[in-house]
Amino acid sequence: MSEFFAMGGYAAYVWPSFALTFIVMAANLYLAVRRRKKVIAKLKRDINHAEPGR
């Protein structure tokens, strides 16, 4: 197992590459979900404001 993590001596290059990939993908997904939630919350507020009782 530790041999696997050592990546034949290239651990310092291989793992940061995979970690960076994970970060870029996670950030893309997170920002998309956050924006969507924000917009939906705002639209709900607006419609409730315009038509109270709904």
Place this chain on the structure above:
Amino acid sequence: MFRWFHKLASTRNFYRLAEILSPWLAVLCALLLGVGIFLGLFVAPTDYEQGESYRIIYVHVPSAWLSMFVYMVMAFCSLLVLVWKMKLADIVAEVSAPIGASFTFLALATGSLWGKPMWGTWWEWDARLTSELILLFIYIGYMALRASIDNPSSRARAAAILALVGVVNIPIIHFSVDWWNTLHQPASIMKFDTPSIHPSMLLPLLLSALGFTVFYFVVMLMKTRTVVIERESKSAWVRERIAENRL
């Protein structure tokens, strides 16, 4: 064909289609990335020249591929904007730019991390690396241009023209390794004769690249849906959906 095209161009139909497709695409994306990266890290054999360092290929090549694929989607959408003033295409281009930029950055960064142990340098001003860096600048310029124009229709047109002018860079990136003597290795997959890479190394790469591509569609569709309901918040169908709590 044309009717189908018109139907899809309606934001409401697009929203419905994206809504149905998205969960399936998300599952497909997770499967492709999971299996592709697993095979790439655990199953694919060690390279006889590069040792284990070559495994960076399983994130480097897919992000480089995606950086160009997303740009081609943007360019195609820009054409639709200029010719048919299609609003949906403008939204797709807008939301795609940051995704493309982030994967261009990733291609450069992972390339740098691969270049250091193999070439002995983090960076070299060779044709492939430089043209990919220019792609990053084009993406940034595109986003800056959009941010600086307030009028929606002139913003859409100006952005579309910039995206179409920038498309000349894509073949330059692709053929740079043939046209110039570069440090970067020539193509091993996208060439007309058989790929010069063993199937046990190629399969994880293809799965990963496909996974990255599906990932783009998942994020792009989600962002497009968000912008659609934001721009059409006054329309009946959006209001109905808000009231029924099914966005």
